[in-house]
Amino acid sequence: MELDFSFLLEYSGVLWRGLLTTLQFVGLAVVLGLIWGFILSMGRTSKNLFIYWISTLYVEFFRGTPVLVQLFWIFFCLPLFLGVDMSGFTSAVIALSLYSGAITSESFRAALKSIEASQFDACTALGLPNGVRTIFVILPQAVLRAVPNLLSNVVSLFKESALVSAVGMADLMYVGQNIANNVARPIEILSAVAIIYFCIGFPLTRAVSMVEGRLLKVVKA
Amino acid sequence: MAFVEIDGLIKRYGTLSIFEGFDLNMGSTDRLVLIGPSGCGKSTLLRCMMGLEDIAGGTIRLGDDDYIDGAPNGKMKLNRQVQKEVGMVFQHYTLFPHLSVLGNLCLAPVRSRGIKKSEARDKALGLLERFGLADRANFYPSQLSGGQKQRVAIARALMLDPKLMLFDEVTSALDPELVVEVENTMMELAEAGMPMMIVTHDMHFARNIATQVVFQERGKVIEAAPPKDLFGNPQQDRTRDFLRNVLHIEG
Numbered sequence: 001m002e003l004d005f006s007f008l009l010e011y012s013g014v015l016w017r018g019l020l021t022t023l024q025f026v027g028l029a030v031v032l033g034l035i036w037g038f039i040l041s042m043g044r045t046s047k048n049l050f051i052y053w054i055s056t057l058y059v060e061f062f063r064g065t066p067v068l069v070q071l072f073w074i075f076f077c078l079p080l081f082l083g084v085d086m087s088g089f090t091s092a093v094i095a096l097s098l099y100s101g102a103i104t105s106e107s108f109r110a111a112l113k114s115i116e117a118s119q120f121d122a123c124t125a126l127g128l129p130n131g132v133r134t135i136f137v138i139l140p141q142a143v144l145r146a147v148p149n150l151l152s153n154v155v156s157l158f159k160e161s162a163l164v165s166a167v168g169m170a171d172l173m174y175v176g177q178n179i180a181n182n183v184a185r186p187i188e189i190l191s192a193v194a195i196i197y198f199c200i201g202f203p204l205t206r207a208v209s210m211v212e213g214r215l216l217k218v219v220k221a
Numbered sequence: 222m223a224f225v226e227i228d229g230l231i232k233r234y235g236t237l238s239i240f241e242g243f244d245l246n247m248g249s250t251d252r253l254v255l256i257g258p259s260g261c262g263k264s265t266l267l268r269c270m271m272g273l274e275d276i277a278g279g280t281i282r283l284g285d286d287d288y289i290d291g292a293p294n295g296k297m298k299l300n301r302q303v304q305k306e307v308g309m310v311f312q313h314y315t316l317f318p319h320l321s322v323l324g325n326l327c328l329a330p331v332r333s334r335g336i337k338k339s340e341a342r343d344k345a346l347g348l349l350e351r352f353g354l355a356d357r358a359n360f361y362p363s364q365l366s367g368g369q370k371q372r373v374a375i376a377r378a379l380m381l382d383p384k385l386m387l388f389d390e391v392t393s394a395l396d397p398e399l400v401v402e403v404e405n406t407m408m409e410l411a412e413a414g415m416p417m418m419i420v421t422h423d424m425h426f427a428r429n430i431a432t433q434v435v436f437q438e439r440g441k442v443i444e445a446a447p448p449k450d451l452f453g454n455p456q457q458d459r460t461r462d463f464l465r466n467v468l469h470i471e472g
Contacts (some may be wrong), residue, residue, distance in 0.1 A: 122315035125271050126329035126381065127305045136328060140319045 005188050011179050018175030019196060025089060025171070026161045029096035030154050036097060037104025044109050055105070062102035068163050071095045075167045092164045092171075100157050107149035111142040148212035155204045159197065172196060224249035224284060224416060225270075225385065231278030231291060232265060239265050240440040242279070247433070249284075252417045254431035254448075256424070258463060262440050263420040267387045270418060271309045272299050283307070283385065308383030312390040314370040316362040316377070322349065323358045326377050334381065341380070348376040352406055368399030372406050379410075386410065388419040392426075404430075424467060428452055436460045 008015075043055030062070065074095040079086050086094075115138055123133040165174035176193035180186040223246035230243040239262045247253050255263040268274045269289070270281065276291030283303050290298040316325050326345035330336040336344075349355045352372050362370055371391055378386065388407065392400040404426050411417065411430050421427055427434055427448065434451040436444045436459075444451060444460045455461045 116315075118311060118313055118315045119317070121268075121271075121273050121311065122317070124273055125307075125309040125311075126333070126377070127301070128329055128333050132328075132332045136332060137317055141317075144319060 003188060004185070005192070007183060007185070008188065008192055011189075014175050014179065015172065015192070015196065018170060018172040019200075021089075021169070022158075022161055022171040022173075023200075025092045025096065025164070025169075026154075026158050028093045029100055029157060029161075032093070032097035033100030033104050033153075033157070034150070036101030038108055040101055040105035041108035041112065044105060045112055059102045059105055062099050063106070067095075067099055067160055068166060070099055071163055071167055074098070088164075088167065088169045091167075092161075092169050096157060096161060096164075100153060103153050103156075104150060107146045107153060108142065110149070111146035112138070114145055115141055144215055147215055148208055151204070151208040151211060155201055155208065158201060158204065162197070223247060223282075224251070225418075226282040227266075227270075227279070228281075229279035230266075230269065230276060230281070232262070232269060232274060233277055238440070240279075243440055243442070245435065245442060245445075247416070247418065249416055250414065251432045252411055252415075252419065252430055254419045254421060254427040254434050255437060256421070256427060256434060256463075256467075257437040257443075261438050263437065264389050266437075267309065267389045267418060267420055270385075270387055271307055272304045305381065306384040307387065308378030308381060308385070309387040309389065310371065310374045310378055310391050312393050314362070314367070314374050314394075316370055316374055318362050321359050321361055322354070322365070322373050325362070325373060326380050329377075330380050345376070345380060348379055349373075352376055366399060367395045368402045371395065371403045375403075375406055375410070384416065386415055386417045388417060388421070390420050390422070392421065392423060422467070424452070424464075436463065438463070 040055050040059060043051045044059065046052050046055070071092075075088070075091045078091070078094070119137060119141070120133070123137055128137065161171065162173040164171050165177060168174070172193060176189055180189040183189070225245075225247040227243060227245040230240045232238075232240040232243075243262075243266070245253075245266075255266065257263055265274065269276055272289065275295055276289060276297050277293045278291040280287065280291065281289040283306065286300060286303045288300050288303040292298065317328065320328060323342065323345055326348065327338065327341040330341040330344070331338055346355065346358060349358055352375070354369060354372060354376070357365060357369060357373070362373070365373065374391075375386075391407075392403050395403065400423070404423075407417070407419075408430060417430075419427070419430065429448075431448045433445060434448045435442055436451065436455075436457075438459055444455060444457045446456075451460065452464065455464060
């Protein structure tokens with residue numbers, strides 16, 4: 001078998017556009033997922049039983065079903081339910097945000113729970129009102145502790161985003177498959193796609209471990 | 222009239238009873254050191270004094286004011302104004318790890334007492350200077366030794382001008398060579414006339430700093446006396462037994 005990577009140059013523009021699409025909807029889903037996840041984590045730690053159970057059910061549902069099934073459902077079923085037309089891009093962003101919100105909320109929740117009771121005692125001893133305690137003492141520590149986890153969620157989401165090719169979104173994976181079909185050179189093209197994913201994913205993973213080491217040193221005083 | 226008056230204190234954790242009617246008085250120039258076997262409620266008493274524990278019965282007065290009025294089922298009444306006059310230092314420092322030393326000292330004065338930032342900062346720098354920590358003002362807690370952390374914690378409490386300081390085993394988590402610097406800081410405060418309630422396992426330090434040593438066991442005061450008397454000539458058998466055990470262990 002002869003490998004020939006030279007034809008890739010010809011398709012670099014298409015691959016580039018695929019990568020940009022991937023980065024765009026992953027980026028949007030990360031930001032929306034962060035906000036949604038934070039709201040969910042508040043629900044998961046709420047004393048209101050109704051809010052607690054609704055948010056818990058939601059999180060467990062999205063953690064307990066395959067992302068691919070969620071994607072298909074939102075691509076094909078949600079528009080029917082809502083009676084609106086949604087672009088593939090919109091559906092992908094919604095699906096991945098809903099999913100990453102569930103995952104992110106767990107990171108926030110774990111971080112909130114990991115803050116020692118003694119920190120709350122110290123706040124009482126210093127006479128800090130609840131609002132000041134939450135905003136200036138508890139939240140900053142929770143966010144710092146959640147950062148390494150949140151970053152690895154981003155890496156996972158970036159990789160899982162390749163699933164949207166299954167519903168016809170022209171992301172990097174989809175573009176790669178198309179080219180592979182056209183030129184009948186699946187080995188070269190799929191290897192190239194894998195390498196592109198790796199070039200983005202690897203620095204992200206490294207960043208996670210770097211941040212983890214540094215932050216934990218500060219936070220675990 | 223006593224400066225601190227604890228009357229009929231009742232404290233339970235579920236079915237576990239710590240105090241069933243505990244009484245203790247303290248004068249305004251006193252430094253009370255609480256000693257006794259572990260689990261006898263020394264730390265719990267300090268936590269009750271700080272308002273960190275729900276008290277099922279009894280009252281605590283501080284100065285001329287009613288401070289805490291215990292009641293079952295979480296119906297305790299606590300006077301927040303009086304609570305502000307009490308400062309506490311904990312065994313495990315409990316500094317805020319995401320804030321610098323200066324940030325730790327200034328947070329409460331600025332955010333809950335409405336003191337101007339510049340004013341709080343000047344006061345903080347003054348306190349750090351006094352404790353020999355001026356060069357650590359911009360360090361983070363993770364960059365400090367245990368002894369330094371604990372002295373920062375003391376300074377943080379002093380920022381709020383407490384009328385009573387509580388020290389809960391503040392040297393227990395420290396390496397032996399760091400204990401002295403914290404104890405010296407406390408001695409300095411004592412000499413400046415700060416009323417204190419101290420829980421410690423260091424009998425030598427207790428003897429030096431206390432005006433009154435309180436030996437308690439199973440939620441009751443067994444004996445309270447000036448250190449010279451309590452250590453030199455204990456009146457109760459249980460005090461003698463306890464002291465024989467701990468002093469023997471200490472060598």
